[in-house]
Amino acid sequence: MILAGLGLQGYSATSAPKINGIAKIDTTQSLAPYFTPSTAKKKTPDAEGFIQRWLLLEPINKPNRGNTVFTDSYLRTAFTTGYFPNQFTVVPKDGEKVKVGEQELTWHALETANFNVKLFRFAYGLRKQTYGVLFWAVTIVNSPREMKNVRMAVGSNSGSMWWLNGKEAVLLSGDRRMVMDDCTSARLTLNKGQNIIRGAVINGPGMSDFCVRFLDEKGEPIKDITISCK
Amino acid sequence: MKLKIKIIGTIALFSVLSTGTVVAQVGKPFIHDPSTITECDGKYYTFGTGGGGLISEDGWTWNGGAVRPGGGAAPDVLKIGDRYLIAYGATGGGLAGGHNGRILTMWNKTLDPKSPDFKYSEAVIVASSDGTEDCDPIDPGLLLDPTDGRLWLSYGTYFGFIQLVELDPKTGKRVEGNKPKNIAIDCEATDLMYQDGWYYLLGTHGTCCDGPNSTYNIVVGRSRKVTGPYLDNMGRDMLKGGGKMVVAAGERLIGPGHFGRMIIGDGVQKMSCHYEADLDQSGRSVLGIRPLLWKNGWPVAGDNFKEGTYEIESERRGYALELTVDFVRMPGGMRFNRNNNEPVKPVPSQELADVVNTWPAGNIGVRIGDYMFRPHQKWAITAVPGAGGYPGGPYYKIVIAGTDRALAATAEAEVVTVPAFTGAPEQLWRIDQLTDGTYRIMPKVVPNSGEKLALVSSGDSTPTLAKFDMKSDNSKWNFKAH
Numbered sequence: 013m014i015l016a017g018l019g020l021q022g023y024s025a026t027s028a029p030k031i032n033g034i035a036k037i038d039t040t041q042s043l044a045p046y047f048t049p050s051t052a053k054k055k056t057p058d059a060e061g062f063i064q065r066w067l068l069l070e071p072i073n074k075p076n077r078g079n080t081v082f083t084d085s086y087l088r089t090a091f092t093t094g095y096f097p098n099q100f101t102v103v104p105k106d107g108e109k110v111k112v113g114e115q116e117l118t119w120h121a122l123e124t125a126n127f128n129v130k131l132f133r134f135a136y137g138l139r140k141q142t143y144g145v146l147f148w149a150v151t152i153v154n155s156p157r158e159m160k161n162v163r164m165a166v167g168s169n170s171g172s173m174w175w176l177n178g179k180e181a182v183l184l185s186g187d188r189r190m191v192m193d194d195c196t197s198a199r200l201t202l203n204k205g206q207n208i209i210r211g212a213v214i215n216g217p218g219m220s221d222f223c224v225r226f227l228d229e230k231g232e233p234i235k236d237i238t239i240s241c242k
Numbered sequence: 243m244k245l246k247i248k249i250i251g252t253i254a255l256f257s258v259l260s261t262g263t264v265v266a267q268v269g270k271p272f273i274h275d276p277s278t279i280t281e282c283d284g285k286y287y288t289f290g291t292g293g294g295g296l297i298s299e300d301g302w303t304w305n306g307g308a309v310r311p312g313g314g315a316a317p318d319v320l321k322i323g324d325r326y327l328i329a330y331g332a333t334g335g336g337l338a339g340g341h342n343g344r345i346l347t348m349w350n351k352t353l354d355p356k357s358p359d360f361k362y363s364e365a366v367i368v369a370s371s372d373g374t375e376d377c378d379p380i381d382p383g384l385l386l387d388p389t390d391g392r393l394w395l396s397y398g399t400y401f402g403f404i405q406l407v408e409l410d411p412k413t414g415k416r417v418e419g420n421k422p423k424n425i426a427i428d429c430e431a432t433d434l435m436y437q438d439g440w441y442y443l444l445g446t447h448g449t450c451c452d453g454p455n456s457t458y459n460i461v462v463g464r465s466r467k468v469t470g471p472y473l474d475n476m477g478r479d480m481l482k483g484g485g486k487m488v489v490a491a492g493e494r495l496i497g498p499g500h501f502g503r504m505i506i507g508d509g510v511q512k513m514s515c516h517y518e519a520d521l522d523q524s525g526r527s528v529l530g531i532r533p534l535l536w537k538n539g540w541p542v543a544g545d546n547f548k549e550g551t552y553e554i555e556s557e558r559r560g561y562a563l564e565l566t567v568d569f570v571r572m573p574g575g576m577r578f579n580r581n582n583n584e585p586v587k588p589v590p591s592q593e594l595a596d597v598v599n600t601w602p603a604g605n606i607g608v609r610i611g612d613y614m615f616r617p618h619q620k621w622a623i624t625a626v627p628g629a630g631g632y633p634g635g636p637y638y639k640i641v642i643a644g645t646d647r648a649l650a651a652t653a654e655a656e657v658v659t660v661p662a663f664t665g666a667p668e669q670l671w672r673i674d675q676l677t678d679g680t681y682r683i684m685p686k687v688v689p690n691s692g693e694k695l696a697l698v699s700s701g702d703s704t705p706t707l708a709k710f711d712m713k714s715d716n717s718k719w720n721f722k723a724h
Contacts, residue, residue: 080455127482167483187449187457189400189428191483193476217336219401223482 043137050121061225061233062127070117071145076216079187091173121241131220159202167194168222172213190221269303271529275316278502282353291315302631309355320384331380342373347414376402385434399430426480431500443472446499456497456518461485489543494521509712531634533675557718559702562613594644637670651685680718
């Protein structure tokens with residue numbers, strides 16, 4: 013009976029940082045078709061309000077054979093630990109590098125072709141480790157006016173934490189998969205002008221992924237905002 | 243895998259004595275990733291991961307003995323015409339580091355390994371991935387579309403997408419030129435079904451294979467077309483993680499996964515699954531069968547019937563099944579216009595001891611009357627160990643609470659109560675929850691008759707045994723514990 017290793021999220025829990033889970037050598041690894049480089053062109057959320065332009069940091073090595081450790085306490089510790097300077101305030105530039113332990117990691121300003129940001133494919137395309145990882149993401153939401161009583165609606169694989177303008181907005185706890193509108197923040201205010209979203213996503217042997225949009229008081233997606241990386 | 247069929251009565255008896263309530267299937271129902279339960283020549287079969295599977299003579303007591311070559315995982319079975327199509331995944335999804343899964347299909351004229359016709363055809367690959375694509379083909383689910391006869395296969399796991407391909411129902415092979423369509427994410431163990439103009443995609447979310455900590459649960463989305471999009475009750479695409487809950491943990495059963503549907507008859511549907519951990523059976527993975535209800539176009543698992551003391555209420559008129567005995571009045575008449583300062587005290591209900599000596603000995607008839615929670619209207623319903631069962635439940639005895647006076651079918655196709663339960667087949671009752679949430683109640687046997695009859699209201703106040711008719715409230719009952 014082949015139960016062992018079977019189907020715990022569908023992966024064998026081999027250790028990071030090897031690129032595992034593939035049967036042939038893929039010489040075509042790249043970010044396409046999942047991501048394209050971000051441009052300076054004006055960009056709104058997509059038709060359903062999902063934010064598609066992000067600064068993503070190559071994954072920090074955070075080995076975990078399984079995701080059962082992702083309790084609220086574990087995640088809080090993981091997401092409030094400092095890995096690199098100015099981690100909670102930086103709005104990095106495309107190509108900027110940081111040092112995390114022995115790793116030298118680069119920020120990439122990207123646009124996702126989908127409603128979601130497939131971090132697994134981000135890592136895979138750059139030939140970085142896909143499992144046992146912690147990703148940081150930053151973006152800027154530009155609002156034409158102050159908007160009150162909005163909620164940040166997030167889905168992620170696996171656990172994640174999100175901040176708006178430096179304040180914690182929502183924690184996605186436990187081991188979970190990315191479902192749109194899975195967790196929402198309390199009612200927040202988007203300032204007129206710039207607003208910074210920051211997120212951290214952690215995973216063991218899973219398909220790292222997230223999606224973010226804002227919902228108004230009626231639960232409708234907010235689309236009259238623009239997204240930029242600077 | 244050949245296991246001796248154990249003495250069924252002993253196992254069932256042990257099960258009831260040790261737990262008090264029989265909730266999941268009995269026998270040795272140990273299986274992982276069971277296929278849709280399929281009938282063949284009067285027996286029920288389900289195949290599981292690794293090979294082999296379970297066989298049942300009645301759908302309640304299951305033991306090993308089913309035979310399926312090819313190893314691999316999570317098979318599905320579908321009867322097409324006079325033969326059976328079996329699909330299975332060659333891999334376990336990420337096992338040995340690879341995501342290059344393969345789905346295979348093969349045929350057999352019978353599922354009974356003792357039959358001379360038992361012979362699997364050569365398995366053919368119908369779907370696969372090279373390990374780098376956004377899909378890992380495991381966990382096949384089959385659907386023969388009743389509207390146009392086309393055959394569809396869904397497969398996949400958490401690695402990437404759930405995909406849908408079309409097969410040829412005559413050969414079980416992939417239709418030439420057919421390309422996979424992405425239909426969901428975040429799940430595995432998918433299955434497809436059709437009901438009343440909608441196609442339904444079932445998927446298992448959550449974590450598998452973690453014993454009592456498995457969060458496995460089954461969700462559903464629906465579409466007007468088999469190719470999707472499958473949306474949940476919030477209008478959310480299963481491609482974005484949507485899904486409406488069908489069944490989750492409960493009653494000491496954890497981690498339901500791998501949905502299959504059995505249509506027993508008009509208005510009677512069951513769903514099958516495994517539970518990752520049955521806390522009453524050493525926390526092992528066991529076969530589960532539950533009633534399948536339909537609420538506003540959405541399937542949802544009903545609960546297993548719980549033993550207890552009940553009013554048996556007619557859906558026709560809402561009167562209660564009761565003994566044909568004299569009504570015994572409680573003391574005290576109308577009470578209002580009393581002194582409001584008088585303290586309020588509880589009044590005891592009428593007890594069995596207050597009335598039982600007014601009842602005749604011997605058989606007593608049954609009628610349906612105003613419910614007053616009186617002793618002659620309260621029925622204690624308990625599973626009968628060793629009496630077997632049917633898909634989803636054991637046979638029950640239905641007795642007046644506090645006595646051994648048992649409901650029984652008569653040779654005239656009426657109902658009566660006998661003074662003491664003897665275990666005779668006409669005193670054994672099958673209880674099925676119908677798709678609308680009410681219940682069908684059927685005797686195991688109508689004496690001297692081969693007919694399958696159910697408890698039916700022939701008048702507001704008169705019960706009888708007659709053919710079950712899902713379209714009539716006469717055929718339906720509710721169990722109320724009040």
